Amino acid sequence: MDAESGSIPSAQPVSSNHQDTSYDLSFTLSTHHSMRALNQPYTIGRTTAAIIPSLAIPDVDM
Structure with a gap:
C-alpha cells in the first residue's frame, strides 16, 4: 500500500462528520473547562x- 491510498480512508470520516464539528468543539471546551476547575486543587497538591x-x-541539579 502506498501513502496516497493510505491517506484516503483517514480523510473520509472528517468530511462526513464536518457538520458536527462546531457542536463537538464547544462541548469539548466547556467540559474541559469544568474538569480543570474541579481538578485544580488536586493538581496543585500533586x-x-x-x-x-x-x-x-x-545534589540534584534542576
Missing part, C-alpha cells in the same frame, strides 16, 4: 508534593 522532595536533595 505538583507541590513532586517538587518538594527533589528540592530537599542538595
Whole structure:
C-alpha cells in the first residue's frame, strides 16, 4: 500500500462528520473547562508534593 491510498480512508470520516464539528468543539471546551476547575486543587497538591522532595536533595541539579 502506498501513502496516497493510505491517506484516503483517514480523510473520509472528517468530511462526513464536518457538520458536527462546531457542536463537538464547544462541548469539548466547556467540559474541559469544568474538569480543570474541579481538578485544580488536586493538581496543585500533586505538583507541590513532586517538587518538594527533589528540592530537599542538595545534589540534584534542576
